[in-house]
Amino acid sequence: MDSTADIQKPRSGITGYVALLGRPNTGKSTLVNTVLNRHLAAVSDKPQTTRKYLLAIYTDAEAQILFLDAPGVHVGKIAIDEAMDNSVSRVLEDADLLVCMVDPSREPGEEDNLTAQRARDNGKPAIIAINKVDLATPEQIAASLSFYREYLPDAPCVQLVATDLARTKDLMAMIKSLLPQGVFLYEADELTDVYERDIAAELIREALLEELKQEVPHCIAVTVDSWKTKGQRLQIGATLHIERENHKGIIIGQGGRMIKLLRQRAAAKIAKFCDARVDLSLFVKVVPDWRRRKQFLKEIRLMD
Ligand SMILES: Nc1nc2c(ncn2[C@@H]2O[C@H](COP(=O)(O)OP(=O)(O)OP(=O)(O)O)[C@@H](O)[C@H]2O)c(=O)[nH]1
Numbered sequence: 219m220d221s222t223a224d225i226q227k228p229r230s231g232i233t234g235y236v237a238l239l240g241r242p243n244t245g246k247s248t249l250v251n252t253v254l255n256r257h258l259a260a261v262s263d264k265p266q267t268t269r270k271y272l273l274a275i276y277t278d279a280e281a282q283i284l285f286l287d288a289p290g291v292h293v294g295k296i297a298i299d300e301a302m303d304n305s306v307s308r309v310l311e312d313a314d315l316l317v318c319m320v321d322p323s324r325e326p327g328e329e330d331n332l333t334a335q336r337a338r339d340n341g342k343p344a345i346i347a348i349n350k351v352d353l354a355t356p357e358q359i360a361a362s363l364s365f366y367r368e369y370l371p372d373a374p375c376v377q378l379v380a381t382d383l384a385r386t387k388d389l390m391a392m393i394k395s396l397l398p399q400g401v402f403l404y405e406a407d408e409l410t411d412v413y414e415r416d417i418a419a420e421l422i423r424e425a426l427l428e429e430l431k432q433e434v435p436h437c438i439a440v441t442v443d444s445w446k447t448k449g450q451r452l453q454i455g456a457t458l459h460i461e462r463e464n465h466k467g468i469i470i471g472q473g474g475r476m477i478k479l480l481r482q483r484a485a486a487k488i489a490k491f492c493d494a495r496v497d498l499s500l501f502v503k504v505v506p507d508w509r510r511r512k513q514f515l516k517e518i519r520l521m522d
């Protein structure tokens with residue numbers, strides 16, 4: 219009975235790809251997690267958290283919105299910056315609609331310039347989404363809006379608080395009003411097209427960003443190298459690739475305290491996402507200057 223009803227469910231409605239574009243730390247990944255009500259994307263208070271685009275699929279009775287969460291638009295000269303920039307370009311190419319996420323609590327700068335220019339040059343319909351309005355004054359909100367309006371004079375504008383589902387409703391309604399009708403590409407319960415082990419690698423990175431200071435977490439790449447189910451438990455082995463020998467001591471900590479904390483934090487995040495008990499092993503490996511090495515970035519699939 220139920221399966222027949224499922225087959226007969228409408229498989230079309232409002233649908234399209236929506237690129238989340240913006241300088242680092244504006245709340246793009248936060249928005250995805252809030253509207254999906256799942257902690258799918260890594261989020262942190264440090265810029266350049268997202269390194270590669272992520273598809274996040276939102277489905278309700280009338281719409282299937284395919285969010286493309288992009289790395290923050292930023293200026294940088296090394297291979298990893300190029301990889302992140304390629305990811306932004308890919309998202310711009312695939313999108314039907316752009317959402318320019320703006321953080322009005324910080325004065326518009328070079329990265330906002332770049333974001334607004336890329337949105338304008340792309341030429342697709344765009345929304346100016348002023349996020350974090352809980353942190354900004356009306357003057358700051360007005361200043362950010364007028365900055366983006368210079369580049370996108372016809373784009374509608376909406377305010378939101380990406381951490382609060384109720385305060386994302388206006389943006390969601392605006393997105394729906396601007397997307398076409400079409401056939402849904404994914405099942406209603408699909409969240410992404412990324413493997414669970416790649417989500418796990420990102421959740422480990424999120425734990426690193428929370429616990430390690432300054433530049434250190436930015437110098438680490440995470441790969442999940444083994445993933446086994448044993449009874450009720452998930453057994454996961456992951457490697458932290460670090461750039462310099464002297465970061466080893468920071469990551470392991472006195473008496474192994476830091477690596478233990480990182481392992482516990484990351485395991486709890488993965489357990490919640492996968493709804494399973496998790497045994498996580500972390501290994502540390504030095505790969506000198508990995509962020510400058512295209513071949514390594516290709517091996518870990520940060521670069522195509
Ligand atoms: N107060 C407040 N904080 C927010 C809001 N939206 C996001 N944040 C916080 O802003 C920080 C950055 O959020 P992310 O979602 O990681 O930002 P991002 O744009 O994906 O950043 P990158 O991946 O680096 O480009 C986190 O600490 C969030 O909790 C909001 O509306 N209000």
Ligand SMILES: [Mg+2]
Nearest residue numbers: 246247267268
């Ligand atoms: Mg992000």
